[in-house]
Amino acid sequence: MNLRFLETFVWVARLKSFRLTAEKLFSTQASISSRIAALEDELGTRLFLRDSKGVSLTPEGQKVLEYAERMIDTMQALKQSISDTGNIQGRIRVGAMDTVIHTWLSPFVTKIMERYPGVEIELTADTARNLCEQLQKGYLDIIFQTDMVHGDSVRNLELGSFPVQWIVPTGSLYHRRYASIDELAKERIITFSKNSRPHQDILNLLHAGNVCAPRISCVNSVAAMTRLIRDGFGIGALPAALVSEELKQGVLTLLEGVPQPPSLGVVATWRNGVGLELSEDIIALACEALYEYGEQMGEAMLALAIPGTEQKTA
The missing domain is CATH 1.10.10.10 (Winged helix-like DNA-binding domain superfamily/Winged helix DNA-binding domain)
Known part of the structure; x- marks a missing residue:
């Protein structure tokens, strides 16, 4: 046969x-x-x-x-x-949301290239919702996004979460103390794309604080969002890890004293089964890369969901 x-x-x-x-x-x-x-x-x-x-x-x-x-x-x-990883051929199709792309994607891809030099890496950047749809339709093998995906031959692993904080330009009119979430919400809020998990979380947070009709600008690009915040367009609601350099340089500042938005979770989802063993190995490399990134950035930037001892996969 x-x-x-x-x-x-x-x-x-x-x-x-x-x-x-x-x-x-x-x-x-x-x-x-x-x-x-x-x-x-x-x-x-x-x-x-x-x-x-x-x-x-x-x-x-x-x-x-x-x-x-x-x-x-x-x-x-x-x-x-009877073979080693250097001889493995094939293609792995990886999808990732913007937050992953702008944080630990590069060291992750480097690990894949070092371990599997003969494997072609196809990367797709998109929203969490679109990535889930592409995985379920068979267009992607592995995705990194915010939610668990349920389906046949699909596995999920919660990797960690990025604390989301209020971020403003240092010395700007937004750089002051706010007595309540209601007072903060009188300013324009800049966050991720409409109906994304962060957007929904912020709406829920404001609703709990009895805030009606907030001014929220939804942006589907981290680079554009960062630029708008730096230029004083409004108060950003995003993971501090995405603007770590700007925070170090003192260009941006974290607001304190008001309720912070919920953290942004990162979930790895992949198709498993016969013929998909490479995906399992790639997930192990993702865990390793994320653990090293978390160790470098600290818990204030990234809270890991799994112990480091489980990440060190040979």
Whole structure:
């Protein structure tokens, strides 16, 4: 039995799409269809049902899937036992929200390149909501964003959280003491994109403080948000880690004495299963990179969710 055809079958079952499987395996839909047809002929049974809603497994296909995953898992284990990481080829598609990109993404990517020099890294920057949708549709293998994702063959790991604080230009008209959250909310607030987790958290915080109709400017770019805050457009509500250099230089200042917004959590979500062992290794490298970044920045900038001893994966 052709293991390549079995791998194709597993991916079609996982992604529920011939088109997405073709993209994943660098092939064409015609080739994918041909492999599945050949496998169905060899087994003497239909493996998939195709209708206007997409592709689904037949009862026989479900049974075949269990055996196919075991066979491919065994083959992957064999290959890994006789090769080192430097010889591994492939592509890993990683998606990350802006906060990750502007903090620990670079050292993370460096670790991937050092450990797997033959692996192509495809990076996507987007909002948490869009990243979750792309993962579920099969366009991404790993994402780093704010929320747990529920679905078949999907795993989540809470990595940590970035404390979100009120940030103002040093010496500006916003750089003063506020008696309450209500008084602070009379100024313009600058934060992340509309309906994002930070935006919703700030709305909830203001609602709890009986603040009505606040002036909130939602910006989907960390660079743009930082520039607006520096230029005195309003009071920023974002992780201090994103403006650590500006804080060190004294250009920006943290406001104290008023309730702070909830922290911004970071969750790693990835597809797992047969043929996706590389994703597990990449997650281990992400944990290692984030731990080192947290040690460097301190708890005021990043609160780790998992002990450092679990991050040091060889």
